[in-house]
Amino acid sequence: EWIMAFREDIRLPIDVERGAQSAPTFSTTIIVLANGFERRNQNWSLPRQSFDISYGISLKPDLDAVIDTFYAVKGQLDGFRFKDWADFEIGDSFGADDTTRQLIGNTDGSTAIFQIFKEYTSGATTFNRTINKPVATTVRIWVNNVEIVEGAGVSEFAVDTTTGVVTLGSTLAAQSGTQVEVITEFDNPVRFNTDLLNISTEVFHQEAVISLPGIPLIELRL
Numbered sequence: 001e002w003i004m005a006f007r008e009d010i011r012l013p014i015d016v017e018r019g020a021q022s023a024p025t026f027s028t029t030i031i032v033l034a035n036g037f038e039r040r041n042q043n044w045s046l047p048r049q050s051f052d053i054s055y056g057i058s059l060k061p062d063l064d065a066v067i068d069t070f071y072a073v074k075g076q077l078d079g080f081r082f083k084d085w086a087d088f089e090i091g092d093s094f095g096a097d098d099t100t101r102q103l104i105g106n107t108d109g110s111t112a113i114f115q116i117f118k119e120y121t122s123g124a125t126t127f128n129r130t131i132n133k134p135v136a137t138t139v140r141i142w143v144n145n146v147e148i149v150e151g152a153g154v155s156e157f158a159v160d161t162t163t164g165v166v167t168l169g170s171t172l173a174a175q176s177g178t179q180v181e182v183i184t185e186f187d188n189p190v191r192f193n194t195d196l197l198n199i200s201t202e203v204f205h206q207e208a209v210i211s212l213p214g215i216p217l218i219e220l221r222l
Contacts, residue, residue: 003077004077004078005077005078005079006078006079006080006189006220006222007072007078007079007080008080008081008162010069010072010073010078010080010081011080011081011082011083011187012053012065012066012069012082013061013062013065015056015058015059015062016053016056016057016062016065016066017053017082017083017084018056018085019053019055019056019057019058020051020052020053020055020056020084020085020217021051021052021055022049022050022051022085022086022087023049023050023051024047024048024049024050024087025047025048025049026042026044027042027043027048028041028042028043029041029043046129046130046221047129048218048219048221049084049188049218049219050193050216050217050218050219051082051084051188051217052214052215052216052217053066053216053217054212054213054214054215057212057215060201063199063201066215067199070192070197073191073192075192075194075195075196075197076192076194076195077191078191079189079220080189080190080191081133081187081188081190082188082189082190082217083185083187083188088185088186088187089183089184089186090118090131090182090183090184090185090186091182092183093138093184093185098140098142098147098183101140101181101183102119102181102182102183103179103181104116104117104166104181104182106177106178106179106180107143107168107172107173107174107175107176107177107180108176109173109174109175109176111173112168112169112172112173113165113167113168114165114166114167114168114180115164115165115166116130116131116134116164116165116166116182116184116186117129117130117164118131118186130164131186132162132163132164132189132222133161133162133164133186133187133188133189134159134185135161135184135185135186135187136161138183138184138185139159139161139166139182139184140183141157141159141180141182142179142180142181142182143157143168143172143175143178143179143180144175144178144179145179148172156168157169157172163222164186166180166182188219189219189220189222190217190218190219190220191217191218191220192215192217193216193217193218194215194216197215198213199212
């Protein structure tokens with residue numbers, strides 16, 4: 001029987017997250033021809049994030065928290081939230097400048113549901129990455145350049161922080177041709193990418209010399 005869960009209540013210490021090595025990864029098959037030219041095939045339409053949290057562990061309390069989490073999620077079995085400090089926000093979630101908000105859709109008179117995504121742009125090329133795990137209390141929504149307060153009467157919106165889906169109230173959804181924009185922080189849905197936690201330590205009180213060969217996490221497709 002296949003049994004797996006996603007644990008919204010579990011996360012690693014902030015120092016472990018901040019110190020982790022992150023690596024967005026695509027999958028490409030490359031064939032080099034006899035004349036030196038290449039043929040390249042894109043295997044995945046979306047990248048998959050991977051992390052090594054061993055770089056963020058230097059003290060015994062952080063190591064203890066990682067061990068606790070490893071047992072709680074039963075190795076590779078269950079997923080949990082992870083903040084990638086190299087890439088964790090849409091717009092400027094810390095600042096007062098709301099001009100950094102990003103367009104996620106336009107109302108058409110009936111559509112009320114919008115998926116949060118992050119837009120990456122280089123030159124004339126844009127890539128949209130679906131965001132499934134926005135952080136509660138950080139999601140801000142604008143409709144037609146007006147910031148909307150969540151749950152505030154007829155102008156309300158609701159955000160599902162487990163899926164990244166924004167639902168507008170009926171009054172806002174009934175409008176046509178108005179922009180829906182967002183600023184938010186977000187987490188990555190991940191699991192341990194190993195069932196073996198290989199650790200050796202020399203501990204003195206709360207400080208530790210820790211030898212870790214690598215503790216990998218991998219993004220979950222949701």
